[in-house]
Amino acid sequence: MTAILEIRELSKSFGGLTAVDRVSFDVREGEILAVIGPNGAGKTTLFSLVSGFITPDSGSVVLEGAPITGLKPPAVARRGLARSFQIVQVFAGMSVLDAVTAAALLRLPLNEAIARARDVLDDIGLASRADAIPDSLSMQDRKLLEIAKCIATGPRIILLDEVMSGLTLAEAQVPLAAIRRLRDGGITFVMVEHVMPVVMSLADRIVVLNFGQKVAEGTPEEIVANQAVRDAYFGEDMDA
Ligand SMILES: Nc1ncnc2c1ncn2[C@@H]1O[C@H](COP(=O)(O)OP(=O)(O)O)[C@@H](O)[C@H]1O
Ligand SMILES: [Mg+2]
Structure with missing residues (x-):
């Protein structure tokens, strides 16, 4: 292999x-x-x-x-290569969609990054939480957000x-x-x-x-x- x-x-x-x-x-x-x-x-x-x-x-x-x-x-x-952090890191004022979009900006211009972030959230089951503040998420959804941020970079x-x-x-x-x-x-x-x-x-x-x-x-x-x-x-x- x-x-x-x-x-x-x-x-x-x-x-x-x-x-x-x-x-x-x-x-x-x-x-x-x-x-x-x-x-x-x-x-x-x-x-x-x-x-x-x-x-x-x-x-x-x-x-x-x-x-x-x-x-x-x-x-x-x-x-x-994408890497998640042991301590969940979130910037003040960002929504779930913003956080995933920021990750997608690694490879994409803003419009495409937003679209990609929506796709990733949809895929991982967080679409309904897109406008939420990450702090308000359940522990389980925070973990999904960490994975979503990794996926959004296209690793x-x-x-x-x-x-x-x-x-x-x-x-x-x-x-x-x-x-x-x-x-x-x-x-x-x-x-x-x-x-x-x-x-x-x-x-x-x-x-x-x-x-x-x-x-x-x-x-x-x-x-x-x-x-x-x-x-x-x-x-x-x-x-x-
Ligand atoms: N930036 C740092 N400065 C000094 N010591 C550190 C630093 N990062 C990790 N360590 C030390 O290195 C060792 C390994 O830490 P770490 O990699 O976090 O372990 P694990 O993730 O397996 O719990 C620990 O003794 C920790 O205290
Ligand atoms: Mg550790």
Whole structure:
């Protein structure tokens, strides 16, 4: 299978702390890859390095065969990589439609961006909330908005940072269905997720980080069966 994203020996330290420590893995075209690990393991920093928000100390990132290491976020986004934020970010006074339109402006002039934003909202089931202020949305709809903003940029690959956190398993079903549908439409996903039943049901493969290092990589079955992973990082949570 072709790798859409190649992460090689990526490292980043903050002062004395190595947040991401020589991490390497491939993301295969069309897969849903989950990145898991305890708080502070380096998951969000890894996403920031790949998407250009932080420059790595060393290592490389290759997107569809072209190096993107050190490129700024808009340049990375134009090459087809979108990234959601763990903390939902909204500008004061913006409606849901405005927020998605702003994302669509990456590739489109304003009129087309508005039309594209409406299509994306329609597609993801948020059309009726287009004029709402994002703060007024339910937690579930906020998660859908985060995904909608990514989609609006016209990506080939999306990095989602804990988009299911704060949702019950029942509430997570709507964003989960949206992600499956988008994947079937050809978009590749890398997701940081804590909710293990979600990870197990959605991910094709899993990468496990701890203290900045990759400690395991494999199918959900392989990761569940990995005694070192169970003992050290998840205990009984893996059966949840
Ligand atoms: N900008 C920063 N400055 C200093 N330390 C940071 C910064 N960002 C992250 N860290 C530290 O790097 C480690 C990894 O953080 P993070 O990538 O957010 O982990 P995760 O997303 O897996 O919870 C943590 O110890 C965190 O405190
Ligand atoms: Mg994080």
